[in-house]
Amino acid sequence: MPHLRRGRRGPPPTVPLHKIFNYILRVLYMGCQWKMLPIKRNAKGRREIHYTRIYRPMRRWQADGCIDAILAGSVTRLHDDQLLELTVIHGDGTTTAAKKGGDNLGYSGHKHLKGDKALGLGFENGAHR
Template identity: 65%
Template sequence: MAANHGRQAIPTKLTVEQFEQFILPHLGRGRRGPPPTLPLQKMFNYVLKALYMGCQWKMLPIETNALGLPEIHHTRIYRIMRRWQADGSIDRVFAGSVDQLHQDQRLDLSTIHGDGSEERRRQPGLQRAQAPQGRQGGGLLRSQMQHHRAVRECAGQPQRIAPAA
């Protein structure tokens, strides 16, 4: 059995108090139409559960109502998550949680993981191999590398990226 090392698991269910304190201030809410049949807290918990489980939306376990029917259709949960992504709510929730951790002095920067999508740099002294076209070992496409080079140079921070063949 693995040791915990003081880390918490990824939350998949927030209480109403946690939701109202940390999430609700950052979420965009619809201005038109009828109010949602389920509270936003319950919909957010379904989104968390789907992201944690990694399952298809239609396979998401949804509770039933008093009539024995699903309390909400999986497409409604997907649509609200997409709306929150489009209006920047998800980014605001993330930024707000990082800010709260920083204020509480609980932000631990000793472990930061990158996604590894940047191209590997050549080490000095190694022969330059002919790079294949397209994706390169999980790296960026050649046109994306050229775009990133242009952005860095425009920002006044020219960085050397492996030259395009």
Template identity: 70%
Template sequence: MAGSQRGQAIPTQLSLAQFEAFVLPHLSRGSRGPAPKLGLHKIFNYILRLLYMGCQWKELPIEKDGEGRPEIHHTRIYSAFRRWDVDGCMDAIFTGSVLRLHQDNLLDITVIHGDGTTTAAKKGGDNIGFSGHKKVKGDKVVAICDRNCNVIAPFVSAPGNRNESPLLREALPKLRRIAKAVGFDLHGRTVSLDGGYDCRPNCKAIFNQGMIPNINPNSRSRKTPKRGRKPLIDPAIFEERFNTIERLFGWEDKFRRLLLRFDRLSQLHYAFKTLAYTMINLRHFCRS
């Protein structure tokens, strides 16, 4: 059922048991330098707190130790976050969340929804451009989810001035790789998209992946009907996107770090976004 009401409380902190089950197996550990004062569980929760609050690293509220001093310096948390990002830990945690959803039969991939979202970059940085449609300077991503608002593939990022339609052809191979890694079959699945993706190369790419396109026709201001075969579209499936992919982007806005992009390095911004999508997937297992 699209837009299921089951477990929509997006977690912003993980208990020790949840951390050991979903995160710890995918984290790398530093081999040099002094040992961290805190355990990995608490460091990871500080990163989640920053993602949720959207503050600067130096403004991160850090608890006091027995002597009244901060129990850890914010630069140590930042260094751990950078190391995990470079080592590919964030992508591994995300893939692990999709695997767990598949194992617990919480994925409904009979219909796959995709769409793009744009984030304004107020401080500049790399991989940004001016979006004439949104009238902002920033970047965009194209995400893919199932019928239960679970993100099932790594997103594709691009500057804000790029057209979203070609990005879909970059996202489909990533969807295929995650399906192979997790173990679910994409053959015969329906891919639902809006009119911005209505073009022959996209339909061909979807058919080549063994799936069926369900794309809302884009008239492109034609005054007469387009010649040729009429597109096959199920309006009921297309209407689901407002309860799936649009709801997913609404849940993403819960994490204030992603409302506006203040990270000049796009790699850090995308690591936070991957972590937010992971938390959305883990909502089924982290309900209070």
């Protein structure tokens, strides 16, 4: 993959860059923690790569714009081959900004704040569910 670059310092990766990229895609698809990523085992039964050796290149590629270039190239290729399906688009709110504290506003383990907490209840046809 021409967009993927290895770091300038440190030892070379023990697995090919495209395999590291596939592990990154797996984390994004599964939504799991990095240390819970299912990594293939080598002939000796050890993981072929440690999860931190996947996370660091992902952060570097993200900062360099490599991942954006790959995704833009993929969408362009799908469009050019008339394989891009736009009839259904799903929104993802995982990057939506939220107020710090979220559900725990009004509660602090250190400070006792005065005020009312709101509790939302669902009612349907005037009856409590």
